[in-house]
Amino acid sequence: MPKSDRIVTDTNASFFGHPRGLATLFFTEMWERFSYYGMRALLILFMTAAVDKGGLGFDVGKAGVIYGLYTAGVYLMSLPGGWVADRIFGQRRAVLYGGILIALGQFSLGVHALPFFFLGLALLVVGTGLLKPNVSTMVGQLYGAEDKRRDAGFSIFYMGINLGAFFAPLACGYVGQRVNWNLGFVLAGVGMTLGLVQYVVGGKHLGEAGLHPVRPESPEAARKQKRSMEIAAVALVVVIGVPLLLSMAGMVEITAKFVGNAVGVLLIALTVGVFWWLLSSGEWTPVERKRFMATAVLFLAAALFWSAYEQAGSTLTLFADRSTDNRVLGHPYPSSWFQSLNSLFVILLAPLFAWVWIRLGKREPSSPAKFSLGLVLVGLGFVVVGIAALRTASGALVSPAWLTATYFLHTCGELSLSPVGLSAMTKLAPARVASLMMGVWFLSDAVGNYMGGRVASVYESFSTPVLFATVACFTIGLGVVLMLLVKPMKRLMGGVN
Numbered sequence: 001m002p003k004s005d006r007i008v009t010d011t012n013a014s015f016f017g018h019p020r021g022l023a024t025l026f027f028t029e030m031w032e033r034f035s036y037y038g039m040r041a042l043l044i045l046f047m048t049a050a051v052d053k054g055g056l057g058f059d060v061g062k063a064g065v066i067y068g069l070y071t072a073g074v075y076l077m078s079l080p081g082g083w084v085a086d087r088i089f090g091q092r093r094a095v096l097y098g099g100i101l102i103a104l105g106q107f108s109l110g111v112h113a114l115p116f117f118f119l120g121l122a123l124l125v126v127g128t129g130l131l132k133p134n135v136s137t138m139v140g141q142l143y144g145a146e147d148k149r150r151d152a153g154f155s156i157f158y159m160g161i162n163l164g165a166f167f168a169p170l171a172c173g174y175v176g177q178r179v180n181w182n183l184g185f186v187l188a189g190v191g192m193t194l195g196l197v198q199y200v201v202g203g204k205h206l207g208e209a210g211l212h213p214v215r216p217e218s219p220e221a222a223r224k225q226k227r228s229m230e231i232a233a234v235a236l237v238v239v240i241g242v243p244l245l246l247s248m249a250g251m252v253e254i255t256a257k258f259v260g261n262a263v264g265v266l267l268i269a270l271t272v273g274v275f276w277w278l279l280s281s282g283e284w285t286p287v288e289r290k291r292f293m294a295t296a297v298l299f300l301a302a303a304l305f306w307s308a309y310e311q312a313g314s315t316l317t318l319f320a321d322r323s324t325d326n327r328v329l330g331h332p333y334p335s336s337w338f339q340s341l342n343s344l345f346v347i348l349l350a351p352l353f354a355w356v357w358i359r360l361g362k363r364e365p366s367s368p369a370k371f372s373l374g375l376v377l378v379g380l381g382f383v384v385v386g387i388a389a390l391r392t393a394s395g396a397l398v399s400p401a402w403l404t405a406t407y408f409l410h411t412c413g414e415l416s417l418s419p420v421g422l423s424a425m426t427k428l429a430p431a432r433v434a435s436l437m438m439g440v441w442f443l444s445d446a447v448g449n450y451m452g453g454r455v456a457s458v459y460e461s462f463s464t465p466v467l468f469a470t471v472a473c474f475t476i477g478l479g480v481v482l483m484l485l486v487k488p489m490k491r492l493m494g495g496v497n
Contacts, residue, residue, distance in 0.1 A: 018153050019142045021209060024202030026160040028095065029135050031195025033164030035102055036074075036128065037343075038172030038188035039109065040313045041336035043067060044456070045321060046181045054181045056117065060318070061457045065260040067314050068453010070121050072263065075445035077129025082137070082439070084130070091134035091141075091210030092203070098134070099196045101127030106189030110182045120185070133442070134210065141209035159347070164191075166343035173336030260454070267447050274440060275299075284430070287494045291428045294368075294492040295437070299444045301371045301482055302421055306448025307455065308378045308475050309410055312339055314456030316403065319385065319464060325397035338403050345411035353415045367424040368482055368489040374417030375479030379472045381409035386468035393465075428493065 015023040047063035049055020058066070085094035105123030108116045139157050143150040168188070176184020278284075278292040320326065321335035357364050365373070388402035421441060429437035459467065482489075 015156075018149055018156065020205040021142050021202070021207065022139065022153055022156065024199060024205055025135055025139050025142075026157055027202075028099070028131075028195050028199045029157060030160035030164040031191045031198075032099065032102065032128075032131055032135070033161050034168040034171075035106060035164075035188045035192040035195070036124075036168070037165040037339065038168035038191060039106060039124070039185055040071075041169035041173045041317070041339045042176040042181060042184045043070070044314050044317055045336065046176065046184075048318070049181065054112070056114070060460045062256050064314060064453050064455070064457030064459060065256045066121075066453075067456055068450050069256075069260055069263055070125065071310060071313070071453065072267070072446045072450035073125040074128045074132075075442050075449060076267075077125050078133045078442045079129075079439045081129035081131075082133040085134045085137075085210075085213070087213055090213045091138050092206065094130045094134045095138070095210070096196070096199065098127045098130030098132075099192055099199065102131065103127075103189050103192040103196065106185050106192060109185035110189065112182050138206065138210040142206075158350075162343040162346050166340050166347065169336045169339040173334045173339070177334040177336055264450060264454075267443075267450055270443060271299075271447060274443070288430050290492045291494055294489055295425070295428050295440070297482070297485070297489060297492075298368070298371060298421065298424060299440060301375060301478060302417065302441070302444040303447040303451065304475060304478055305371075305375055305378055305413070305417055306445055307451035308382065308471050309414060310449050310452040311382075311455065311471070312342060312407070312410070314452065315459050315464075315467065316385065316406070318456075318459055319389070320400075320403055323389070323392040323398060323464070324400055324403060326400065328400075338400070338407065341404060341407040342411050342414070345408055346415065349411060349415060353412075366486060366490055367420050367493070368486045370416045370420045372479045372483040372486070374413040374420075375475045375482065377409050377413030377416060379474075379476035379479060381406040381413070382468045382472035382475070384409065386465050386472060389464035389468055393463075 014020045015026070044063050044067050045055075047056045047058040047066065048060055049057070051057040081094065081098070085091045089097065101123045105120045105127055108120030108123060111120075136157070139154060140150065143153060168191070172184045172187050175187050275292070275296050279289060279296070284292070317335065317339065320338045324335065324338075326333055326335050326337075385402060385406045388398045391398050421444075422438075425437045425441045455467070455471065462470075
C-alpha cells in the first residue's frame, strides 16, 4: 500500500468522540476561514474608500473586476493545489506552505502601498489554493474505510468553517472600518498565524494523514508525471511571461480590465475543454455519457447560483455601506458585520435541513429539484433587496431587516444546493475520474465568482433596483427552467438521485 493511502488508526475519542487529529484540522480550517472572510469583509470597501480616508480610491468598476478575479482565483487554484499536494508535497506540507503564504498575503495587505496590495492578493490566491482542498482531504484520511464516524467528523469540521466565517467580519470588520483598514487585514493575518501555530503543535496527532505524496505505480507512470509537470511549468511561463513581454514592448497595457478579460477567456476555455472531452471521449459507457450531460446542466446552475450568492462580498456589501441604516437600538455598527449573517444562519439551519431531507424519506426532492430550489431562493433574496433599493431612491436609508431577510433566503438556497452538489458530483462521476469531477465542482465556483465580480463592476452603471431585479430574473428564471427539466434530468442521471 502506498504511504499516501495510509490513515490514522488512532481511535482515541478525545475530540467529540473523534480522533484528536480532527481538532488540529478543525482549528486550522477555522482560522483559515477567519482569515479569508475577515479580508473579504473589507476588500471591496477598502478598494472603493477614498484615499484621504485610508482606502485605495478605486472606482466600483475596477474594484468589482479585481474582487471577482481574486475570489475566482481562490477556487481555480484549488485544482493545481490538490495536484501539487498529491504529486510533490503531500497534503501535510501543502497545508503548511499554504497557511504561510496566506499569512504573508494578509500582512502584505497591511502595508499601505499599491504593490503590496496586489502582492498580498496573489499570495492569498496561491496559499488558499494549497490549503483549502488539502485540509479537507486530510480529514477523510483520519478515518478507516468502514469508520462510521466519517460523516459526523466532516460535520464537525464544517462547523469550524462557519465559526471562523462568523467571527471574522465582526472582528476584522470592526478594526478595519472603525480603526484602520490595513490593521483589519493584519488581524486576519494574525488569525492565520494562530492557526499555523496550533497546526504545527498538533501535527503529532495526525499520524500518517497527508504525510506523503502519491508514489508512481511504475516507471512509466513516473515518466508521465514528470512530463505533466514539465508541460504545466511551460504553460505557466507562457501564461505569465507572454503578457509581461507584450507589456514591456508597449503592445498591450496590463490593466484590471485586461487581466479580467484574459481570465474570462481562460475560464471559458477550461469549461468548454473539460466538457468537450467528457462528452466526446470514446472511453465512456452510454450511461456515463448521459450522466456527464446531467453534470453539465448542474454545472451551469451552480455557476449562476454562485455568481448571485457571492454578491455578499460586493454589491450587497456596498448596499449595506451606502444605503442601509446600520444601527441597532441607536448604536451604530460596521456595515461589514452583515457578512456574518450567512454563517450564523448556516449554523442554525443546517441541522434543520438535514432533518427535513431525512424526514421526507422517499418524497425527498431529487438533486436537480434541490438545485432549482436553491436558484429560486437566491433569486427571491434579490427580490427582497431590490424592493429595499426602490425605497432608497429618495436618498433614505433602509432598515437592516431587508438585508437580514436577503441573507436568510440566500442561506436557505445554499443549504439546498451546495452540499447536494458535492454529493451529486461524487455519485455521477465514474470512479476513475472522481477527483477530476470534484475539480469540475470547484471550477463552477470559480466561474460563478468571476461572473459575480463582473456584475459588481457595474454597480454604479445601473440603478440598484434594476441591477438586483436583473440578477433575480436570471436566477429565478433558470430555477424554473431547471424545475421543468427535473424528469429528463433524472433520466440522464441513470438512477442516481
